[in-house]
Every structure is written in structure tokens, then in C-alpha cells.
Amino acid sequence: xxxxxxxxxxxxxxxxxxxxxxxxxxxxxxxxxxxxxxxxxxxxxxxxxxxxxxxxxxxxxxxxxxxxxxxxxxxxxxxxxxxxxxxxxxxxxxxxxxxxxxxxxxxxxxxxxxxxxxxxxxxxxxxxxxxxxxxxxxxxxxxxx
Amino acid sequence: xxxxxxxxxxxxxxxxxxxxxxxxxxxxxxxxxxxxxxxxxxxxxxxxxxxxxxxxxxxxxxxxxxxxxxxxxxxxxxxxxxxxxxxxxxxxxxxxxxxxxxxxxxxxxx
Ligand code: HEM
Numbered sequence: 001x002x003x004x005x006x007x008x009x010x011x012x013x014x015x016x017x018x019x020x021x022x023x024x025x026x027x028x029x030x031x032x033x034x035x036x037x038x039x040x041x042x043x044x045x046x047x048x049x050x051x052x053x054x055x056x057x058x059x060x061x062x063x064x065x066x067x068x069x070x071x072x073x074x075x076x077x078x079x080x081x082x083x084x085x086x087x088x089x090x091x092x093x094x095x096x097x098x099x100x101x102x103x104x105x106x107x108x109x110x111x112x113x114x115x116x117x118x119x120x121x122x123x124x125x126x127x128x129x130x131x132x133x134x135x136x137x138x139x140x141x142x143x144x145x
Numbered sequence: 146x147x148x149x150x151x152x153x154x155x156x157x158x159x160x161x162x163x164x165x166x167x168x169x170x171x172x173x174x175x176x177x178x179x180x181x182x183x184x185x186x187x188x189x190x191x192x193x194x195x196x197x198x199x200x201x202x203x204x205x206x207x208x209x210x211x212x213x214x215x216x217x218x219x220x221x222x223x224x225x226x227x228x229x230x231x232x233x234x235x236x237x238x239x240x241x242x243x244x245x246x247x248x249x250x251x252x253x254x255x
Contacts, residue, residue, distance in 0.1 A: 037215065037218070040211050040214075040215065041215075044208065044211070044212075047204065047208075051246070055246070055249060055250060055253065059185065059188075060185045060189070062174075062178045062181045062182070065174060065181070066174060069174060078171075082167075085164065085167075086164070089156075089159075089160035089164065092156050092157070092160060093157065093160055096153065096157060121164055121168055124168055124171075124172065125167065125168055125171050125172075127175075128168075128171040128172050128174065128175035129171060129175075131175045132174060132175050
């Protein structure tokens with residue numbers, strides 16, 4: 001490798017360290033690791049909130065449950081929970097597939113399915129919470145949903 | 146070590162069964178009283194209860210071994226005796242937390 005200095009070094013992509021940073025075999029190993037852990041901490045807080053809330057709610061009572069999830073204090077953490085958990089499993093299932101599925105075509109197919117499931121699942125979950133929250137406001141103000 | 150394969154198995158189980166249950170619950174609540182009633186009937190039945198107990202155990206097992214991961218990431222806890230003690234603690238804590246949760250639910254409902 002030819003030695004570059006000064007502006008030539010910057011133009012070629014920065015310092016030696018700068019060029020290797022974040023470049024694992026998949027070119028994003030460090031980011032994956034950090035996001036897996038950030039979402040782990042998010043899951044920890046949000047799922048403890050969910051469990052503590054659920055054991056104190058009358059789960060079979062539809063009207064009370066709608067009222068609970070319709071309030072911002074429940075709808076917002078629930079949306080955050082959906083984002084955190086689907087992001088966490090997108091990364092987690094990616095690791096699983098990369099560890100066990102070694103030939104290219106099945107691996108890419110599996111990764112596509114995981115990505116589609118996680119994005120669609122999160123969208124469906126967030127839409128459900130949003131629908132409940134927005135129609136809850138309509139019920140209070142008398143505007144039909 | 147057993148605890149790490151359990152971390153993977155419980156994480157993957159939660160990722161598939163757990164998220165589908167979560168989405169069914171939220172979707173049913175958004176659709177209306179009938180759909181929600183159908184969900185509660187399934188979740189409250191014997192099969193539903195077994196799945197929910199299983200999910201809650203998987204959650205606590207994954208939670209405690211996840212915490213262990215985060216501690217090990219800081220570079221702490223690699224000493225053999227400490228490491229083994231924490232691994233055993235993860236299994237015990239998961240069973241205790243699951244039993245406590247369902248004990249609490251049982252006490253509330255009678
Ligand atoms: C309660 C808080 C949680 C914590 C502290 C946590 C922690 C972690 C950590 C640290 C990892 C990375 C392990 C590694 O790099 O080897 C991980 C992986 C994973 N987690 Fe979680 N997690 C939590 C909740 C969840 C939930 C609720 C789900 C599913 C719905 C889940 C699914 C997964 C999956 C599928 C993996 C990948 C496992 C593998 O292939 O090794 N986690 N978790």
C-alpha cells in the first residue's frame with residue numbers, strides 16, 4: 001500500500017484508524033452491536049412498565065383496556081416498546097440467520113423475510129395503538145371516529 | 146455454557162411467538178369488543194395460559210441473561226467462580242420471577 005500524507009491521506013478516507021472503524025466483514029459490525037444493546041436497555045425499561053401495568057389492569061374488560069391504551073401515558077410508551085422490540089429482534093434474528101444459514105440464496109431470503117416481518121409488524125402495532133389513542137380522544141370530545 | 150444457548154433460544158422464541166401474541170392483542174383491541182373477546186377467550190384458556198406462562202419464563206430468562214451479557218460487556222465477571230455463580234443465578238432468578246408473577250396474578254384473581 002502506498003504511503004499517503006496530509007491532504008492525500010484525508011482524501012483517501014481519513015487516518016488508518018478512521019478507515020477501519022466500523023468495518024467488520026459486514027461493514028457495520030460495531031453499529032449492530034451497539035444498537036442491540038441500546039434496544040436491550042429500552043426493552044428492559046419498557047417491558048417492566050408493561051408487566052407492572054398489565055397485572056394491575058382488568059385484562060378482560062374491553063372498555064377499560066381501550067381507555068387505558070388510549071391515554072398518552074400508555075400509548076406513547078407502548079409505541080416506544082413496539083419500536084424497541086422490533087428493532088432488537090431484527091438485529092437478533094439477523095445474527096441467528098448469519099450464524100446458521102451459510103449459503104447465499106437461502107440466507108438472503110431469510111434476511112428479507114425477517115426485515116419485512118419486523119417493519120410490517122412494527123407498522124401494524126403502531127397503527128393499532130394510534131387508532132385506539134385517536135378514537136379515544138374522539139369519544140371524549142364527541143367527534144365520531 | 147448453557148446460559149448463552151438459553152439466551153438465544155428464549156430470544157428467538159420471544160421474537161416469533163411473543164411478538165405475534167403482542168400484535169394479536171393490540172390488533173384485537175383496535176378492532177373492537179368482539180375481536181378482543183376472542184383474544185381473551187384464547188389467552189385465558191388452558192393452551193393460552195400455558196403459552197403465556199412459557200412466554201413470561203422465556204422473558205425473565207432472557208432478561209436476566211441479557212443483564213449478564215451487559216455486565217460481561219463491561220469486562221467484568223470473567224473470573225471462573227464469579228462467572229459460574231452468575232450463570233446459575235440467572236436460571237434461579239428467572240424461575241423465581243415467573244413464579245412470583247403468576248403467584249401475584251393468581252392472588253389478584255381470587
Ligand atoms: C428485557 C430486556 C432485554 C434485554 C436486557 C435483552 C438483552 C439482549 C442482549 C444483550 C442481546 C445480545 C446478545 C449477544 O450479542 O450475544 C440480545 C439478543 C437477542 N434478544 Fe434480547 N433482550 C431483552 C428483551 C428481548 C425481547 C423482549 C425479545 C423478543 C421479543 C428479545 C429477543 C432477542 C433476540 C432474538 C436476540 C438474538 C439472540 C441471538 O441470536 O444470540 N430480547 N438480547
